[in-house]
Amino acid sequence: MESIKMLIEKFKDGSIKEMWEEIKWMFSYGKNYKKEIVFYTILGVFSTVMSLISSVASKELINIVTGIQTNRALEMAVLMVSMSLFSLLFNQAMSRITLKINIRIQNEIQADIFDKIIEVNWLDLSRYHGGDLLNRFSSDVGTVANSAIGWVPNLIINFFSFIATLCLILYYDPTMLFLTLANMPIMLLSSKVMMSRLRKYDMKVKEMNSEMMAFETETFSNIDSIKSFSLVHLFSDRLKGFQKRFKDVSLEYNWFSIKYNTIISLLGMVVSFSFYGWAVYRLWSGAINYGEMTLFLQQSGRLSSTFSALVSIIPSTISATISAKRLMEIIFLPKEPLDIKTSEYLDRIQDKGFSLELEDVYFSYIQNKNVLVSSDLKANPGEIVALVGPSGEGKTTMIRLFLGLITPNQGNAYLIDYQGKKYHLDASTRSLFAYVPQGNTIFSGTIAENLRMVKEDASDEEIIKALKSACAYEFVSRLEGGINAKIGARGQGLSEGQCQRIAIARALLREAPILLLDEATSALDVSTERKVLNNIMINHPNKTCIVTTHRPSVLNMCQRVYRVMDTKLTVLSEEESAKMAMDF
Numbered sequence: 001m002e003s004i005k006m007l008i009e010k011f012k013d014g015s016i017k018e019m020w021e022e023i024k025w026m027f028s029y030g031k032n033y034k035k036e037i038v039f040y041t042i043l044g045v046f047s048t049v050m051s052l053i054s055s056v057a058s059k060e061l062i063n064i065v066t067g068i069q070t071n072r073a074l075e076m077a078v079l080m081v082s083m084s085l086f087s088l089l090f091n092q093a094m095s096r097i098t099l100k101i102n103i104r105i106q107n108e109i110q111a112d113i114f115d116k117i118i119e120v121n122w123l124d125l126s127r128y129h130g131g132d133l134l135n136r137f138s139s140d141v142g143t144v145a146n147s148a149i150g151w152v153p154n155l156i157i158n159f160f161s162f163i164a165t166l167c168l169i170l171y172y173d174p175t176m177l178f179l180t181l182a183n184m185p186i187m188l189l190s191s192k193v194m195m196s197r198l199r200k201y202d203m204k205v206k207e208m209n210s211e212m213m214a215f216e217t218e219t220f221s222n223i224d225s226i227k228s229f230s231l232v233h234l235f236s237d238r239l240k241g242f243q244k245r246f247k248d249v250s251l252e253y254n255w256f257s258i259k260y261n262t263i264i265s266l267l268g269m270v271v272s273f274s275f276y277g278w279a280v281y282r283l284w285s286g287a288i289n290y291g292e293m294t295l296f297l298q299q300s301g302r303l304s305s306t307f308s309a310l311v312s313i314i315p316s317t318i319s320a321t322i323s324a325k326r327l328m329e330i331i332f333l334p335k336e337p338l339d340i341k342t343s344e345y346l347d348r349i350q351d352k353g354f355s356l357e358l359e360d361v362y363f364s365y366i367q368n369k370n371v372l373v374s375s376d377l378k379a380n381p382g383e384i385v386a387l388v389g390p391s392g393e394g395k396t397t398m399i400r401l402f403l404g405l406i407t408p409n410q411g412n413a414y415l416i417d418y419q420g421k422k423y424h425l426d427a428s429t430r431s432l433f434a435y436v437p438q439g440n441t442i443f444s445g446t447i448a449e450n451l452r453m454v455k456e457d458a459s460d461e462e463i464i465k466a467l468k469s470a471c472a473y474e475f476v477s478r479l480e481g482g483i484n485a486k487i488g489a490r491g492q493g494l495s496e497g498q499c500q501r502i503a504i505a506r507a508l509l510r511e512a513p514i515l516l517l518d519e520a521t522s523a524l525d526v527s528t529e530r531k532v533l534n535n536i537m538i539n540h541p542n543k544t545c546i547v548t549t550h551r552p553s554v555l556n557m558c559q560r561v562y563r564v565m566d567t568k569l570t571v572l573s574e575e576e577s578a579k580m581a582m583d584f
């Protein structure tokens, strides 16, 4: 009694409950395919029934041949062959249905996860490596999709097959019952014991895969640095290190699987041999005839194969639940608050311009490590406000506050409309911003495609106008194909300054009321930088523009200059900014 209680407790605790949640989540995707899944299951059940009928027919045929029965020989032969053929046909139909549903579910999960990743809180998501996300997005989704349909129908079909086979055997010889009862508990016990170990190994292998993918993506996107610092050996050693760890983990998992499979197969053999032995004894003692003997032989084989199919559902389900766990971890990260109504209203009053305000803002990424303390700032339509200061002091962090990617720990970050109404900066206010981030943000494709990303229906003229404003049209028009010239990933084929100007043109095409340039002009020469800022203010007089820059020569074009240093934000007077200009 005690041990049963303990077993129940174990089922209730961690891993089973966790698995149950994961399974529920997976099946929420299978929901839309109920009809197909039911059809699939019915086909599987039919296929089993047909092959059972075929076996009975073959038994009859043997009895006819051995003279126990004499009539219906042809009938039985036809029945046997046709049932086998039907069973074959059904199996092929099932494989086609499986593929169809699999692809559809995979696409659905992938699309869903893609959208959800975008909705997730930026700071939480930024703790995951891109390669890790990529790995989850591709291989874990595949595993879950495979399982969302396959698991339950296969369990039902195999279980049905197992029970039907047993019934058939028992029908012809009820004495087989005691054998079955003797074997059952061994089968059931074997699986629970292995479960948590299997989960642990599966998790390890998947984490390893993620790490490997992270390493690969990073390596391939930094080929230039690796080559120039002659780091090829270092990186190839790292790769070998990863490969070795991967090999070790895989072999360890494999060793465990081998032990697990051996035990299961042995159990299967015990089941089938005990049926076989008993059948031989019964034949010898005259209790059954030759036809029944062949039936038992066939069915004991089927019994052990459905048994191992049933048992093999366990590791594949475990693998799927681990993948589900890894996806759920991302999907259930906190969402960004989004107020669609506000967002739509703000979009409608775009043209009137907006101010930005920080009011006594405190922010830290890590507890007790403030990046900003008691900071105030104001930026109005028609102004260029500059953020200057040494690297690593919080300029990009402020840009993230404006974009509502992060929120102040204390104090307020506001958007203010033309009537003076204040809105907290978050996902709802984000569509008002055009943002040129630090670093390269050009995608592979043509220049026009890169720009149209932010405004699908932009005409060529609009694109050219934006490129002109960003001082980019001069070099673009000289490229073969002009705005339709193809560029590689991350702007391959263009210089850094050229990429920056295309990124600025893209931001301008968006025609958002607020423009954020985060060191977006760092690779431009001084006169081009001044020209770009000048164009922006002339062509878009109502824009609120915030730039972070290291270039003193543009500070005098800005209405206000804020210095970000030692967690403090201070407005510089004209003399100070002139002096600061000298410091850089």
Ligand SMILES: Nc1ncnc2c1ncn2[C@@H]1O[C@H](COP(=O)(O)OP(=O)(O)O)[C@@H](O)[C@H]1O
Binding pocket: 126, 365, 366, 371, 390, 391, 392, 393, 394, 395, 396, 397, 398
């Ligand atoms: N995602 C992050 N998680 C934790 N700390 C961060 C993160 N991003 C930036 N920081 C820290 O915040 C500080 C300010 O960074 P940042 O705003 O990027 O500086 P700047 O743009 O002025 O060079 C730095 O000390 C940096 O280490």
Ligand SMILES: [Mg+2]
Binding pocket: 392, 395, 396, 397, 438, 518
């Ligand atoms: Mg920065």
